[in-house]
Structure formats: structure tokens, C-alpha cells
Amino acid sequence: MAGKTLYDKLWDAHLVETRDDGTALLYIDRHIIHEVTSPQAFEGLRLANRKPWRVDSNIATPDHNVPTDFNERKGGISTIVDETSRIQVQTLDDNCDEFGIREFKINDIGQGIVHVIGPELGVTLPGATVVCGDSHTATHGAFGCLAHGIGTSEVEHVLATQCLVTAKMKNMLVKVDGDLGPGVTAKDVILAIIGKIGTSGGAGYAIEFGGSTLGQLSMEGRMTICNMAIEAGARVGLVGVDDKTIEYIRGARFAPTGETWDKAAAYWQTLQSDDDAKFDAVVELNAADIEPHVSWGTSPDMVVPISGFVPRPEDQADATRQKGYQRALDYMGLKGGIPVTDIMIDKVFIGSCTNSRIEDLRAAAAIAKGRKVAGTIKKVYVVPGSHLVKIQAEKEGLDKIFIEAGMDWREPGCSMCLAMNSDILGRGEHCASTSNRNFEGRQGPGGRTHLMSPAMAAAAAIAGHIVDVRELA
Amino acid sequence: MKAFVSHKGMVGPMDLANVDTDMIIPKQFLKSIKRSGFGPYLFDEMRYLDEGWYGKDCSTRPLNPDFALNQARYQGISILLARDNFGCGSSREHAPWALDDYGIRAIIAPSFADIFYNNCFKNGMLPIILDKAIVDRLFTEVAATEGYTLNIDLQAQTIVTPSGETIAFDIDAFRKQCLLEGLDEIGLTLKVADKIHQFEKQHMLAQPWMFGAIK
Ligand code: SF4
Numbered sequence: 001m002a003g004k005t006l007y008d009k010l011w012d013a014h015l016v017e018t019r020d021d022g023t024a025l026l027y028i029d030r031h032i033i034h035e036v037t038s039p040q041a042f043e044g045l046r047l048a049n050r051k052p053w054r055v056d057s058n059i060a061t062p063d064h065n066v067p068t069d070f071n072e073r074k075g076g077i078s079t080i081v082d083e084t085s086r087i088q089v090q091t092l093d094d095n096c097d098e099f100g101i102r103e104f105k106i107n108d109i110g111q112g113i114v115h116v117i118g119p120e121l122g123v124t125l126p127g128a129t130v131v132c133g134d135s136h137t138a139t140h141g142a143f144g145c146l147a148h149g150i151g152t153s154e155v156e157h158v159l160a161t162q163c164l165v166t167a168k169m170k171n172m173l174v175k176v177d178g179d180l181g182p183g184v185t186a187k188d189v190i191l192a193i194i195g196k197i198g199t200s201g202g203a204g205y206a207i208e209f210g211g212s213t214l215g216q217l218s219m220e221g222r223m224t225i226c227n228m229a230i231e232a233g234a235r236v237g238l239v240g241v242d243d244k245t246i247e248y249i250r251g252a253r254f255a256p257t258g259e260t261w262d263k264a265a266a267y268w269q270t271l272q273s274d275d276d277a278k279f280d281a282v283v284e285l286n287a288a289d290i291e292p293h294v295s296w297g298t299s300p301d302m303v304v305p306i307s308g309f310v311p312r313p314e315d316q317a318d319a320t321r322q323k324g325y326q327r328a329l330d331y332m333g334l335k336g337g338i339p340v341t342d343i344m345i346d347k348v349f350i351g352s353c354t355n356s357r358i359e360d361l362r363a364a365a366a367i368a369k370g371r372k373v374a375g376t377i378k379k380v381y382v383v384p385g386s387h388l389v390k391i392q393a394e395k396e397g398l399d400k401i402f403i404e405a406g407m408d409w410r411e412p413g414c415s416m417c418l419a420m421n422s423d424i425l426g427r428g429e430h431c432a433s434t435s436n437r438n439f440e441g442r443q444g445p446g447g448r449t450h451l452m453s454p455a456m457a458a459a460a461a462i463a464g465h466i467v468d469v470r471e472l473a
Numbered sequence: 474m475k476a477f478v479s480h481k482g483m484v485g486p487m488d489l490a491n492v493d494t495d496m497i498i499p500k501q502f503l504k505s506i507k508r509s510g511f512g513p514y515l516f517d518e519m520r521y522l523d524e525g526w527y528g529k530d531c532s533t534r535p536l537n538p539d540f541a542l543n544q545a546r547y548q549g550i551s552i553l554l555a556r557d558n559f560g561c562g563s564s565r566e567h568a569p570w571a572l573d574d575y576g577i578r579a580i581i582a583p584s585f586a587d588i589f590y591n592n593c594f595k596n597g598m599l600p601i602i603l604d605k606a607i608v609d610r611l612f613t614e615v616a617a618t619e620g621y622t623l624n625i626d627l628q629a630q631t632i633v634t635p636s637g638e639t640i641a642f643d644i645d646a647f648r649k650q651c652l653l654e655g656l657d658e659i660g661l662t663l664k665v666a667d668k669i670h671q672f673e674k675q676h677m678l679a680q681p682w683m684f685g686a687i688k
Pocket of ligand 1: 063064113114115134136352353354413414417418435436
């Protein structure tokens with residue numbers, strides 16, 4: 001019999017029952033809750049007179065809607081200007097209080113973007129099933145977890161039953177081998193992968209990221225990669241456990257200690273795919289071939305290496321693609337055929353659950369250090385992913401580097417990743433962004449997003465246009 | 474979830490094809506944190522002459538006199554008679570939430586949009602598909618008779634009109650069972666609560682660190 005993949009192992013370890021219609025009940029270890037997709041789920045519990053099945057599996061924090069401006073943030077909920085946002089954040093507090101769910105409130109030290117705080121607090125543990133009402137939950141798969149993004153009715157279902165109704169996916173292995181060149185990061189790897197397999201290439205699969213390059217990457221880098229599995233169409237992304245995984249968790253607030261730790265760590269060490277595991281699809285990339293990548297269009301697979309050109313619709317083989325490219329170019333206000341380094345930038349966003357961890361901020365600061373933001377840049381938002389990241393960055397003096405360079409050092413939250421609050425692009429503005437989605441209007445109506453790594457975004461801020469970070473390093 | 478076994482109620486007409494979810498409940502109401510309280514805003518744009526927003530007091534808003542359901546004779550309806558492709562558009566569950574909050578228990582139409590049809594069952598509401606010719610006739614009868622009432626029996630899969638005529642309808646057996654027992658997906662899962670508890674016990678032995686840590 002062929003061996004099992006990591007996904008198979010995690011699935012089997014949480015399977016409560018398989019139903020006749022092919023779906024299954026999967027037991028959920030960890031449920032992370034935020035203010036936007038949870039209110040109706042709590043209301044549902046109330047109306048049906050139900051209680052959470054297991055309170056100690058849940059953790060909550062507001063992130064999508066919280067202001068990141070110091071002044072708007074300093075008074076907690078009371079100083080949130082937008083009433084709808086204020087009510088939504090308040091409602092999360094009220095619901096968590098009512099149902100006894102552990103919450104890190106708006107200015108608590110544990111607050112931050114759900115996918116940043118889960119791992120840093122040790123809520124996310126290897127071998128766990130993790131769900132959250134947000135499609136970037138795959139991030140947690142970097143720890144050898146089975147992590148799914150879910151919808152509001154599923155949030156309610158998990159709260160009430162501790163289970164998710166789901167169907168088993170196929171297994172895909174994306175294998176990256178070799179050494180990354182200088183200036184090339186995890187973000188460039190995942191953008192290259194999405195460019196290669198497309199935004200639906202991973203549909204129906206759980207993608208395991210493996211190969212020697214993944215082994216060399218830090219946990220932050222692995223999270224960046226798993227985070228964007230959904231942009232390749234996969235609900236689940238994962239990486240096998242190694243010593244780095246376990247070291248990241250050690251000492252975290254909710255991580256096991258003492259004897260339990262030893263037992264847990266011994267189990268976690270077994271969480272890799274078997275050597276003879278069978279994958280339904282395998283994609284291979286050579287790390288040495290990967291350059292820094294940027295997106296030029298309105299879909300995460302519209303990416304090119306930094307040495308590349310904005311593609312010309314007329315060069316595309318089929319008509320649907322030609323049309324799609326033309327629409328994207330029109331929206332982005334770009335002409336096919338120009339070097340991507342000719343694209344001028346108006347605003348820069350360094351943050352989001354893709355790239356707002358300490359390593360990301362260090363990489364951006366390394367470029368910003370001793371330099372100044374170009375005069376044509378209207379604003380640079382540097383938004384740490386959590387309070388803990390912010391505190392660490394300030395300890396290292398990164399905040400001063402950003403401020404001296406002319407960047408804005410802000411409070412933790414999702415911020416301009418989805419522009420639910422006042423951190424927003426104006427119509428027609430081009431943004432060098434470390435987030436994960438470049439859809440039309442994602443960062444504000446008419447806003448134009450270019451996805452890239454934190455170092456590349458910092459470099460764009462300095463140069464005023466998209467630039468190869470290796471020229472500045 | 475509410476069970477649906479049988480229901481006797483007054484019928485109101487929604488005489489328009491392709492009523493989409495944005496017409497049922499416009500997008501400005503999605504910012505709400507609630508799933509209840511949408512009833513006063515059901516069909517907001519057609520129903521009122523001014524612009525609505527969540528939290529607005531509807532008791533003093535100017536009603537659109539041309540909107541059938543605003544007529545005195547249709548106050549208190551609990552069955553909606555509709556046209557083809559009712560509930561098309563987005564997947565928002567706010568649409569059935571609004572109908573439910575308004576007091577609608579069943580909707581009769583020649584066809585429904587797929588997702589909306591599913592969402593009705595999730596919310597204890599019965600969508601009934603009938604032949605176009607029958608729906609046409611019901612529209613005529615409703616218009617002609619004030620206080621027109623139908624008697625729906627889900628177990629027997631029949632509708633009885635005021636004249637005593639019995640109309641049969643089809644429904645998927647599994648969905649019928651769920652409605653009869655008032656089982657939503659959560660209810661269904663909780664039917665195997667024993668299995669979940671059993672699994673949980675084993676799991677606690679295997680991975681004790683997953684339990685009790687978050688305080
Ligand atoms: S940072 Fe962006 S993608 Fe991540 S959880 Fe927040 S809104 Fe979603």
C-alpha cells in the first residue's frame with residue numbers, strides 16, 4: 001500500500017464520520033474568530049438557543065475593521081470614527097463575553113491579524129485542524145496543520161458542533177528545490193507558482209509545498225507561501241513539520257509545556273508525507289530560476305519577473321485571454337509592452353497576513369535604512385501584523401528606520417489589504433502592496449494594486465516606481 | 474431551526490419575474506451584524522418611496538402605493554406567490570432572513586434560483602414549485618378574493634385552496650424530512666453528537682495539548 005500524504009494523515013486523525021453523500025464530519029481543534037464574518041453566526045446560536053460545543057477551542061480578535069491610525073486607535077472602540085465599524089467591533093466583544101470566548105480586544109497585546117496571532121500565540125499547533133471565517137486561513141498550514149477558510153454558516157456550525165462538513169480533496173505537491181538568489185523571497189516563490197499554475201490550478205486540491213527550498217525558508221516565509229494557496233485556487237496549503245516549526249511554537253503563550261511539550265513535539269516530528277506517498281499532481285520549480293516577481297494586472301496570476309514586460313494582449317494565444325488581458329490593462333491604466341519597472345507608484349502598503357511579520361518588516365527596513373521615500377510617493381503605510389510584531393520591531397528600532405525614511409508606522413490590523421476602513425487607495429492610484437489580492441477595487445474603488453515582496457515594496461517607495469530590489473541592496 | 478409540518482396562511486402576490494436578492498434586500502443592509510430585523514426592509518426599494526438604511530425607522534417612511542404588498546388587504550400574509558426565477562443574484566442569506574423576518578413561511582413560484590432555493594430550507598422556509606399554469610390561476614384567484622388563504626400540508630405534499638381544490642407538489646425526500654423535523658445542518662450534525670463525543674474522548678487521549686490550553 002502506498003504511503004500517506006500529510007493531508008491524508010491530518011484528515012484521518014480528525015475524521016468523525018463519513019456520510020453516504022460523500023461528505024465527512026471533520027473534528028475541529030482550533031477556531032479563530034474575527035468581527036466581520038461572526039456576528040450572524042453568534043446570532044444564529046442565540047436564536048436556536050445553542051452554546052459553543054467547546055469554548056476552549058476558540059479564540060477571537062478584531063482585525064479587518066480596526067483603524068490603524070494611532071489617534072483613531074488610541075481610545076479603543078470608542079474612537080473608531082465609522083459607526084458601522086465601531087458597532088461590528090463592539091459586537092465581537094459582546095458576543096465573546098456572552099459566550100465566554102477568549103478574545104484579544106482591539107488594543108490588547110495579543111491582538112493582530114487572525115493569521116498572524118494564531119501561530120505567534122501558539123493557538124495554531126502542528127497537527128491541528130484550524131478554521132476561520134476568512135479565506136486566507138491556509139496560512140496556518142505552514143505548521144503542518146489542516147487549515148480551511150469557512151463561511152458564516154460554517155462558523156456557526158463549527159461553534160455549535162465542533163465539526164466541519166466537508167469533502168476530501170485531492171493531493172497536489174508543489175516542489176521547489178535549490179537556493180533562492182539574493183533579493184528573492186518566499187513572496188516571489190508563491191507569485192511564481194501562481195503564475196505557473198494559474199488561479200484555478202489548485203482548485204479541488206490540498207497543496208503541499210515541499211522541496212529543499214521550503215526547508216530553507218523560515219516559518220514566516222512558509223506562512224507567506226501557504227497564505228496564497230487560495231490565490232492558486234486551493235482552499236488548503238501545507239508544509240511538513242521540521243525543527244523550525246517546533247522552535248517557532250516553543251514558549252508561545254498557549255503552547256504546551258513540560259512533559260506535555262515533549263510528548264507533543266515527538267508527535268509533531270511525525271507530521272510529514274511518507275516517502276512513498278502518492279500525489280494526484282506534482283508541480284516542480286527550480287529556485288535558482290525565480291526572480292523577484294510583481295503583478296501587473298487584476299488577478300494574482302497576472303505576474304511577471306522584474307526583468308519582464310507588461311504583456312501585450314495581441315501576443316496571447318486565445319481570444320478569452322486576450323480579452324481578459326485587455327480589460328486588466330484598461331483597469332490598470334497600462335500599455336502592453338512596457339518594462340514593469342516603468343510603472344510609477346503612488347502609494348505603498350507593507351502589511352497584511354501575507355507579509356506583516358517581523359521578518360517581513362526587517363526586510364523592508366533593510367532597504368529603507370538611510371534612504372528617503374521618493375517625492376512623488378503620496379504615502380507609505382507600514383502596518384505590523386500584530387501588537388507582538390509591533391513591539392518586537394520597535395525593540396529592534398525598525399519603526400525609527402521607517403519614520404526617518406518618510407514612511408508611516410501604524411497600529412496592527414488588516415488595513416489597506418481590503419480597505420474596510422480609511423486606509424484606502426484613491427481612484428487610479430498605483431500601489432506597491434505586500435498583500436495577496438490585486439482584484440479590481442480591492443484596495444479602494446478604482447485603485448490599482450501591484451503585488452510584491454516587502455523588500456520590493458520598500459524599494460518601490462524609495463525609487464517612486466517598480467524597481468529591482470537587487471539594484472538597491 | 475423552525476420545523477415546517479403544515480401551514481395555513483394568507484397569500485400575497487409578488488407579480489414579477491426574476492426578483493433578485495438585491496430587490497429582496499438591498500446591499501446597504503449587508504453591513505448589518507444581525508440576521509434578524511430585516512423584515513421592515515424586505516423589498517425596500519419597491520416598497521418605499523425614500524431611501525432606506527439599516528436602523529432607519531420604517532413606521533414613518535412613505536410607502537409606494539403601487540406596490541401590491543402595501544395594500545391593506547395583504548397585511549399579515551405568510552405565503553408569497555411569486556413568478557419565475559425568484560431569488561436570483563447573489564448567494565446572500567440575508568434574502569431568506571428578510572422574508573422570514575417579515576413573516577413568510579412558504580413561497581410558491583414556477584421556478585426558483587438555485588442558491589436561494591437551498592437557503593430557504595436552511596432557514597425553515599418552504600419553497601414550492603408549481604406548474605406555471607397553476608401559478609397563473611392562483612394569481613387570478615388571489616386578486617379576486619380578499620383574505621385568500623391556502624392550507625399547506627408538507628407531510629401529504631398538498632396545498633388546499635379555499636374552494637377545496639387540492640394541488641399536489643414535489644419535494645426532495647431528504648429536504649422534506651429535514652423541514653418536518655426542523656433539522657438544519659447543525660441539527661443534523663448534532664444527531665450524531667454521541668459520535669462526536671466519542672471521537673473527542675479518543676482525541677483528547679492522543680493529543681491532550683489540544684484541550685484546555687486557551688483560557
Ligand atoms: S490581511 Fe487581508 S487577507 Fe489577511 S485576513 Fe486581513 S483582510 Fe483577509
